[in-house]
Amino acid sequence: MNEQEAHSLLEIADDELIVGWRDSEWTGIAPMLEEDVAFSSIAQNEIGHARAIYELLAQDRGVTADELAFDRSPDEYRCTQLVELRLLDWEKTIARHVLYEEADAKRLERLMESDDPDVAGLATKIDREEAYHRMHAQMWHERLQDEPRYVEALEELQPLLDARGEHTSELADLWDEMTMVRRSQPSGTSW
Numbered sequence: 001m002n003e004q005e006a007h008s009l010l011e012i013a014d015d016e017l018i019v020g021w022r023d024s025e026w027t028g029i030a031p032m033l034e035e036d037v038a039f040s041s042i043a044q045n046e047i048g049h050a051r052a053i054y055e056l057l058a059q060d061r062g063v064t065a066d067e068l069a070f071d072r073s074p075d076e077y078r079c080t081q082l083v084e085l086r087l088l089d090w091e092k093t094i095a096r097h098v099l100y101e102e103a104d105a106k107r108l109e110r111l112m113e114s115d116d117p118d119v120a121g122l123a124t125k126i127d128r129e130e131a132y133h134r135m136h137a138q139m140w141h142e143r144l145q146d147e148p149r150y151v152e153a154l155e156e157l158q159p160l161l162d163a164r165g166e167h168t169s170e171l172a173d174l175w176d177e178m179t180m181v182r183r184s185q186p187s188g189t190s191w
Contacts, residue, residue, distance in 0.1 A: 001114075006057060012111075016050035021174060022083060045129050052126070053126075056119070074167060074172045081164070081166070097137045101134045
């Protein structure tokens with residue numbers, strides 16, 4: 001894998017990890033039971049995709065996937081600001097879901113054309129699973145496309161999709177939650 005692909009893969013892994021955590025926050029409080037289950041499943045898939053990508057990257061770096069995912073400081077993450085936000089409004093969550101899935105499909109398409117068989121193979125596997133996320137997002141988009149609050153949310157969140165490098169203040173709080181157990185383990189212990 002070349003350096004550009006490694007950079008892109010780390011961005012995707014960070015996005016998948018963070019959006020997975022954010023999607024999981026809807027478990028038990030989504031507007032309907034089916035969406036509790038759907039968002040929980042989507043969150044689990046996203047975190048699993050992050051894990052698979054971190055594992056691929058970790059092989060080249062001589063570290064573990066967990067070290068890549070959790071032993072960096074918040075400012076070392078390469079995720080987009082879009083995934084960092086704790087969104088407590090359903091229409092904003094769906095707007096993020098739609099925007100994210102559209103962008104994710106494009107970058108997976110590029111990675112599936114990689115000359116590196118490991119990268120192309122992993123991207124193909126992830127894309128098969130992401131097809132269900134895209135169908136879910138599209139279903140909600142069609143349902144909400146004429147709702148003013150949803151349209152406003154799309155317009156508000158769109159610019160954050162490409163905002164990388166500068167993080168929102170919400171990422172540090174999420175990082176604290178994500179790494180609390182790992183940081184509390186005594187030195188030298190392993191799970």
